[in-house]
Amino acid sequence: MSGIGRASVLIGAGTIVSRLTGFLRAVVLVAAVGSVNSRAGDAFGTANQLPNNIYAIISTGLLTAVVVPQIVKAGAHPDGGRAFISKLFTLGTVVLVVTTALATIAAPWLVQLYAPDYTAEQLALTTAFAYWCLPQILFYGLYALVGEALNARRVYGPFTWAPIVNNAVSIAGFLVFIALFGGPITSPSAWTPSMVALLAGTATLGIVVQAVILLFFWRRTRLHLRPDFRWRGVGLNHLGRLAGWTFLMVLAGQLAGLVQSRVLSGASGDGPAAIASQNAWLLFMLPYSIIVLSIGTPYFTQLSEHASAGRDADVRADVGRSIRTLGVFIVIATFALAAAAVPASRIFTNSADEAVAAAWVLLAFLVGLIPLAVLFVIQRTFYAYNDTRTPFFFTVLQCAIVVATALVAQATLSLDFLAAGVALGQSFASVVQVILATWLLERRLGDLAVGSWLLSLARFVLAAIPAAAVGWLVFLWFGGADGWTASSPLLGAVGAAIIGLVSIAVYVGLLALLRAPELSVATGLVRRFLPGRR
Numbered sequence: 001m002s003g004i005g006r007a008s009v010l011i012g013a014g015t016i017v018s019r020l021t022g023f024l025r026a027v028v029l030v031a032a033v034g035s036v037n038s039r040a041g042d043a044f045g046t047a048n049q050l051p052n053n054i055y056a057i058i059s060t061g062l063l064t065a066v067v068v069p070q071i072v073k074a075g076a077h078p079d080g081g082r083a084f085i086s087k088l089f090t091l092g093t094v095v096l097v098v099t100t101a102l103a104t105i106a107a108p109w110l111v112q113l114y115a116p117d118y119t120a121e122q123l124a125l126t127t128a129f130a131y132w133c134l135p136q137i138l139f140y141g142l143y144a145l146v147g148e149a150l151n152a153r154r155v156y157g158p159f160t161w162a163p164i165v166n167n168a169v170s171i172a173g174f175l176v177f178i179a180l181f182g183g184p185i186t187s188p189s190a191w192t193p194s195m196v197a198l199l200a201g202t203a204t205l206g207i208v209v210q211a212v213i214l215l216f217f218w219r220r221t222r223l224h225l226r227p228d229f230r231w232r233g234v235g236l237n238h239l240g241r242l243a244g245w246t247f248l249m250v251l252a253g254q255l256a257g258l259v260q261s262r263v264l265s266g267a268s269g270d271g272p273a274a275i276a277s278q279n280a281w282l283l284f285m286l287p288y289s290i291i292v293l294s295i296g297t298p299y300f301t302q303l304s305e306h307a308s309a310g311r312d313a314d315v316r317a318d319v320g321r322s323i324r325t326l327g328v329f330i331v332i333a334t335f336a337l338a339a340a341a342v343p344a345s346r347i348f349t350n351s352a353d354e355a356v357a358a359a360w361v362l363l364a365f366l367v368g369l370i371p372l373a374v375l376f377v378i379q380r381t382f383y384a385y386n387d388t389r390t391p392f393f394f395t396v397l398q399c400a401i402v403v404a405t406a407l408v409a410q411a412t413l414s415l416d417f418l419a420a421g422v423a424l425g426q427s428f429a430s431v432v433q434v435i436l437a438t439w440l441l442e443r444r445l446g447d448l449a450v451g452s453w454l455l456s457l458a459r460f461v462l463a464a465i466p467a468a469a470v471g472w473l474v475f476l477w478f479g480g481a482d483g484w485t486a487s488s489p490l491l492g493a494v495g496a497a498i499i500g501l502v503s504i505a506v507y508v509g510l511l512a513l514l515r516a517p518e519l520s521v522a523t524g525l526v527r528r529f530l531p532g533r534r
Contacts, residue, residue, distance in 0.1 A: 018160070019286060021167035026279055026348055027489050028174040032199065034184035036276050036354040039122045042268040043188060045275035046115050046261065047129030048203055051136035053254055054103050057247075058095065058137070059144060089145060090227050096141035104134040114258060115265035115274075122268065125188040125196070132200030136207040143211040150217060158217045166210035173202025184350055245392035252392075256399035260422050263410045272361050272419040279348035280361040280423065287333035288369060291326060292376055303377075307384035312445055315381065319441075320449050322377050324456045328511075328518045330373040331460035332467065336503035338366050339471030343485040343499065346492030352481050355492065360420040368427030370457070371434040378437045385444075394436045401429035456518060463510035464503075471503035 033041040103110065107130040111123060118126060147159035177183070177198050185191065267273040272280075303322065306314040337344060341362050346355035382391050405425025413421040442448045478485045478495060485495025511519045 016290065018163045018167065019289065021164050021171070022282070023286075023347065025167045025170045025174070026282060028171050028178070030184065030275075030279070030348050030350060030489075032174050032177050032183040032185070033275070034186040035279060035349045036272050036357050037269060038184065038186035038275065039119070039188050039269040040125060040186050040191060041184070041276075042115075042265075042274040043118070043122050043126040044129050044199065045278050046118075046265070047111070047126050047133045047200065049261075049274070049278070050103070050107075050110055050114065050130055051134050051140065053257065054099065054134075055137050055140045056250055057254055058099055058141065085149065086226050087230065089149075092141065092145050096138045100135055100138040103137060104131060107131050107134055110134075114261045115268075116262055117266040118268060119188070121188040125191055128191075128193070128196045129200045132197065132204055136204050139204075139207045139211040143207070143214060146211065146214040146218065150214065158214050162210045162213050165213055166206035169206040169209050170202055173198065173205065177202070245388040249388070249392045249395045252396050252399040256402040259403045260406050260426075263406045263422055264419055266410065267415040267418040270415040271417070272357050276349075276354075276358045277361055277419050277423065280345070280358055280365055280419075282348070283337070283344050283362055284365040284369065287330065287337065288372060291329045291333065291373070303381060304384040307381070315384070316445055316448055319377055319381055320453045323374055323453045324518050326373050326377065327370070327453070327457045327460050328516075330370055331457065331464050332504055332507045334366050334369045335461075335464035335468035336471055336500040336507075337496075338363055339468040339475060339503055340496040340499040341366075342481050343475065343492040343495035346486045347489045347496070349489075352486040355486050356481050357416065360417060361423050364420045364423035364427060366427075367424060368430035371427075371430045375430065375434040375437060378434060378441050381441055381445075382437075390440055390444075391437070394433050394440065397436060398429045398433035401432055402426050405429065456516075459514060459516055460511070460518075463507050463514060463516075467503045467507035467510060470506045471499040474499050474502050 029044075030041070033044050035041055108127050111118075111126045111130055115123065115126060143162065147162070150159055177195070180198070181195055185195070261274065264273045264277060303315055303318040306318060341359035342352075342355050345358040345362055346352065349355045349358050379391050382388070402425060405428060406422045409418055409421030409425055438448065438450060442450065475483075475485065475495070480486075484491050485499075486492060508519070
């Protein structure tokens, strides 16, 4: 197997294991703080999301725009890039330290900004969690800096596998919390400073370990770093050009997320809110991330090569071929997960009733799964032509729709369905976004044969609907929401797997009856990823 092949397998395996351990981490966390109707759970979910939101902006504006691209280029310098990378790391570390300090000082205001409708008691608990969680910004950044340097020097494994250690640390800490204090503890008034310190401190410790563990592999880069505050030549003057539209796009996304968080804060304690939405999104992203990782990325590499060579006709063919191939998998993933929505949601809830409430949020997100997969191809085609300006504009439209639909949901829906309404608005925004993006790409490249791949997607949906219906009948046969598949998180996972496998089997059979040409391509791809295959 080639070096690239080995790296792909290593990264793919690490990503899958990371996702699975992340699932287990979420299960244990729900056992500690609750999910639906848990004010304490929503408090932790909001506080622990803050460092991710702030880091997303910093990483796009600094790491993605300046640091990461320059690491590879610096390898051609006479000293192997040591002096230049020292400047980059010093700059990155200073920015991260200052940002972390300012964010931690501003914790009470950030919490009030993201969760204005929390009760006074809940705001106090969220703020206490935030003081412990916001230092994660620094260690997220260090993890990215060191990890990208390792990747640039072809040391791929640690960067991919370190998050698994993070999940293991969090799981162990959350289990200790449950052993000492019980759970789920859903009322903010029941929390003591020692409980806050153990839970949130464990979450931050996991991020610290994730970053520190990469340092043990630093010697493989053969780089010797030292603090260097002479930043001339690092690329700060070109920040706007390098980050440019991508930075603004991320900023727009974060602003839309801020509005969603503010709207959801009103449902906390009275229905699915912050932590339930985060867990539904975790389920939603599982098939997307695995399918895109294993199938979409190789197609994008080929598409990028054709774009660089100016072979527009080949690019147009790549777009249709990749959408059809992704569609075979993503369509059944959407419908099978919809059929198993209640058992799957039970993995991250503490009762069958909570699972039913959370399932509506998952179903609302799933409306946007197929459009999101198509958008993956369309958006990266623009990137292949070094065009980040156009994606900015159709992403801003998407963000505007997300904000508008969240506010409409707030004004019209009961608290029980507010989170589902916000999720449905996001899915609707994705549909509009992909339609506009496809139209703009067709204007640039010419005829994309949209009708051809839409017909293929329609064929997949035609097979997936009865397949999902059979999966739903299996769910009902198992007792529905009152049956064993909703009786515990473990049995929920087992039930969701069975329903999913039944739906997939029916789907494959129906595609064979329809003589779908994409089926042979899909089965060939699956064989390549089986053990012992190349």
